[in-house]
Amino acid sequence: MLDEARRLAPRFAARAAAADRDGAFPVDDFTDLKNGGFFGLMVPARLGGAGAGFSEYAEVAYELARGNGATALVFNMHASVTGALSGVTDELAEALGLPPEALAARDDALKEAAAGSWYAVAMSERGAGSRLSQLATTYERHGDGYRIRGSKTFCSGAGHADAYLIAARNADDPSQVSQFLVPAGAGLTVEPTWDALGMRATASHDLHVDVTVPAQALLGGVEGLALAVAQLAPHWMVASYAAVYVGVARAAVDAAVEHVQSRGLGRLPAVRARIGRADAAVAAARLVVGEAARRVDASPGEAETNRWVWRAKLLAGTTAAEVAASMLEAAGTSAMRRGHPLERLYRDARAGSLQPATSDVCADWLGVDALGGDPDTDGTAPRW
Ligand SMILES: Cc1cc2nc3c(=O)[nH]c(=O)nc-3n(C[C@H](O)[C@H](O)[C@H](O)COP(=O)(O)OP(=O)(O)OC[C@H]3O[C@@H](n4cnc5c(N)ncnc54)[C@H](O)[C@@H]3O)c2cc1C
Missing domain, CATH: 1.20.140.10 (Butyryl-CoA Dehydrogenase, subunit A, domain 3)
Known part of the structure; x- marks a missing residue:
């Protein structure tokens, strides 16, 4: 995949000026990434991916960025989600007491990535930046699942991803910060706000959220893991x-x-x-x-x-x-x-x-x- 990244970089470079000029998402670069199996880079082999470690990711990201930094940056968001999910080994899950349904949901998300889905990260907010403990987006129990409401900003790939990792705080206990993997579609509205100095092709737009998700969308299956994961x-x-x-x-x-x-x-x-x-x-x-x-x-x-x-x-x-x-x-x-x-x-x-x-x-x-x-x-x- 490193060789493939080196092969793709000049193609990305040839398209980079137009995407930058128009502030347009690099759709063709992402088609190349999908066809090259890159969305499964961090997915373990048992789930259909390439099973890369962090070092291999870093080498691939470096090569892709030599072609177009914006493409590599959006890809980084997907690699972060899939890499962090893959990092939750069965041993770690047992130590943390994560429920089996959460592990099944993790495997499903990783399998879908290996099959060509890609994920964006909707963490930052106007005012709070990426400080998880200050987020205004909230979630609350709703039937068997959760209702998440709030507004995100700087969400790279907004409007193009298949699902979004959304960070939110428990409405009743704001010290609990959790992350959900929410499929694109109803309940997520992109507001095209990204017209920036640099990384113009990342489509890092605002994302408005008012969505109800099943319990399996809660990553890890236990509330309040986000801050601990960020520190550890x-x-x-x-x-x-x-x-x-x-x-x-x-x-x-x-x-x-x-x-x-x-x-x-x-x-x-x-x-x-x-x-x-x-x-x-x-x-x-x-x-x-x-x-x-x-x-x-x-x-x-x-x-x-x-x-x-x-x-x-x-x-x-x-x-x-x-x-x-x-x-x-x-x-x-x-x-x-x-x-x-x-x-x-x-x-x-x-x-x-x-x-x-x-x-x-x-x-x-x-x-x-x-x-x-x-x-x-x-x-x-x-x-x-
Ligand atoms: C190209 C690009 C793509 C991005 N893509 C995404 C994405 O896909 N998803 C996403 O969620 N976010 C994304 N971000 C957003 C990025 O995470 C934001 O830059 C971040 O949320 C910080 O927001 P901020 O810079 O407005 O404010 P702040 O973080 O508040 O920073 C403002 C100032 O305060 C300082 N500061 C902040 N915290 C501290 C602290 N603890 N101690 C001391 N000083 C501090 C900073 O150094 C800075 O000078 C992207 C940003 C860029 C530039």
Whole structure:
């Protein structure tokens, strides 16, 4: 699948300018992903998927992002849902006391992904951002199931996904934050609000929710798991985008090299040095993402693993923004024209540090940790 991602990247790159210009969802890229079996990347082989681990996901995401960061970012949301579901092994489920019906629902969702369905994430809200403990969307018991009501924002792939992971708080006990997998259709209304600086093709629109779902839609089958999962296994919430933004950074270096060579600017020492520094910075960020991913596969949730996860997100976000800015400067004003790859990559790369955990939040987490505090609880505001 890594080879297939490398094969698809130039196809994505060829379509990226038009999708960015129109702020249009990359429908053809997603058809390619579906045909290539990518929706089953994180699904265990016993359920029909490729059974990839986090390291393999990170490599695939990096390659896809070299083609189109927006496509890779939306795919990341699906990989996060399916990766987190696959991470609930039968042993873990038993330790957590998850009911058998929840495991059957997990398997059904994963099988459908392997068969070509894909999932979006509707967590963020206007005002609350991605802080799970502050969400205004609520759920309550309704017959044998739940009624979920609220409004989400920045939902990448809104209007195109087959189902949405929706985070909500219990209306009677707001300390309980739960996640539901809700099929597209009645009760979910997309409001096309995404007209942004960068990652324009992600269709990260608002999603209004007033829907009743059966009990099996509650992920894990037990209420109140969302905050614990975010703290214990932060890799999908914090670091899965990291590989995407390192891929965007590498695409910026590649685009700058092409531009500089075609214009005969390579003899200028200042231009060469910018490319040299950028190359080294991207390689370093990629190594850190790789190390975090390796540790996630080997010892998920361990304190040292989580440190690398937060480091990876911080370095990927800042490296992408700095490298893309420097490559634009190396290439010159002609690369600032609309439609030039560097103009788009500069804007796409800008989003990396803003995605949760933002670079500032990552730096604070790492700083609190380095100073001997508890980085999950000692911040000035709730992390989640
Ligand atoms: C391209 C793109 C795609 C996205 N796709 C999705 C998606 O599919 N699904 C989804 O749910 N969301 C998605 N998001 C939304 C992303 O999760 C939001 O950026 C997030 O919810 C934060 O919202 P916010 O930036 O408006 O506000 P905030 O998180 O409130 O951030 C505002 C400022 O406050 C600071 N801050 C926030 N928390 C803390 C803290 N604990 N301590 C100190 N400082 C803090 C931040 O660093 C920042 O400077 C996407 C975002 C982007 C850019």
